[in-house]
Amino acid sequence: MTDTDPSLYRGRFAPSPTGRLHVGSLVAALGSWLLARHHGGEWLIRVEDLDPPREVAGAAQVQLDTLAALGMVSDRPVVWQSTRHDLYADALARLLADGHAFECRCSRSDLAAAGGIHRACMATDPARRPAIRLRVPDGTEVSFDDGLQGVVVQRVDREVGDVVLRRADGFWAYQLAVVVDDAGQAVTDVVRGADLLDSTPRQILLQQALGLRTPRYLHLPLIVDADGTKLSKSIASLPIDHDAPLPALRTAWQALGQAATALDGITAVKAAMQVAQREFAPECLPKVTSLAFAAAHNNAAAGAV
Numbered sequence: 014m015t016d017t018d019p020s021l022y023r024g025r026f027a028p029s030p031t032g033r034l035h036v037g038s039l040v041a042a043l044g045s046w047l048l049a050r051h052h053g054g055e056w057l058i059r060v061e062d063l064d065p066p067r068e069v070a071g072a073a074q075v076q077l078d079t080l081a082a083l084g085m086v087s088d089r090p091v092v093w094q095s096t097r098h099d100l101y102a103d104a105l106a107r108l109l110a111d112g113h114a115f116e117c118r119c120s121r122s123d124l125a126a127a128g129g130i131h132r133a134c135m136a137t138d139p140a141r142r143p144a145i146r147l148r149v150p151d152g153t154e155v156s157f158d159d160g161l162q163g164v165v166v167q168r169v170d171r172e173v174g175d176v177v178l179r180r181a182d183g184f185w186a187y188q189l190a191v192v193v194d195d196a197g198q199a200v201t202d203v204v205r206g207a208d209l210l211d212s213t214p215r216q217i218l219l220q221q222a223l224g225l226r227t228p229r230y231l232h233l234p235l236i237v238d239a240d241g242t243k244l245s246k247s248i249a250s251l252p253i254d255h256d257a258p259l260p261a262l263r264t265a266w267q268a269l270g271q272a273a274t275a276l277d278g279i280t281a282v283k284a285a286m287q288v289a290q291r292e293f294a295p296e297c298l299p300k301v302t303s304l305a306f307a308a309a310h311n312n313a314a315a316g317a318v
């Protein structure tokens with residue numbers, strides 16, 4: 014079996030080291046891990062450390078430790094995006110050479126009148142350091158069949174515009190790095206949170222421009238507060254305790270639509286993960302993009318075993 018054998022299932026979890034893992038991020042980690050195991054495939058971890066201003070020192074290692082405390086360890090050496098600049102530079106050079114990408118000196122305020130969506134350069138400061146964007150032709154529509162959410166269609170030209178690949182400050186854009194790395198690591202199945210659902214069409218466009226295979230995508234629901242807002246204020250946003258990760262595991266398990274009773278009475282993490290792997294039913298994954306879940310976590314946090 015080679016690295017590019019399409020019959021192989023290879024999933025991944027790709028956290029940004031902006032803080033500790035919480036139940037919300039654990040849903041994506043656990044979901045991708047369970048699906049990879051269910052399919053007899055590999056599961057990889059990639060640290061997306063390309064945005065130093067947003068990073069918290071030491072957070073990546075703490076995230077890896079939290080995953081390890083739950084028995085989720087990368088099947089191959091962890092990939093750190095900060096060591097892969099040459100690969101992103103090569104991809105960008107190809108896109109520029111092929112005419113798929115262009116330099117753009119527009120600032121945010123230049124684009125404000127167009128709602129921030131770039132269709133044509135309107136730069137007012139020719140001396141500004143350029144960003145590089147992917148040209149998205151008029152009428153570009155991308156659709157894909159999400160493994161959970163069904164068919165997603167996006168008019169990328171109107172809804173997103175020309176996609177930033179390298180920012181004016183010199184940092185690589187997530188969209189370029191994720192496409193280069195998913196292909197470079199021969200990921201067959203991208204399983205992640207539904208907050209990235211609307212990024213997928215532009216990633217598919219980039220894959221097409223670079224001549225790369227498009228993986229399968231599956232977007233898991235995001236945990237939100239009871240009032241439907243982002244989970245920042247909810248108990249689900251509390252960091253996972255390394256020494257006692259079971260409550261968080263139970264909450265993530267239930268958020269994935271799995272029978273809470275399967276983990277009843279289990280007090281050891283290793284045993285819980287073994288049962289989770291055995292009992293996981295992908296058909297029960299909730300076909301929604303968000304899930305209000307604070308109450309259930311309260312139960313779990315109260316020690317319901």
Ligand code: GLU
Pocket residue numbers: 026027028029061191204205206209
């Ligand atoms: N690094 C991204 C995040 O933490 C996830 C990227 C992905 O899964 O494609 O939100």
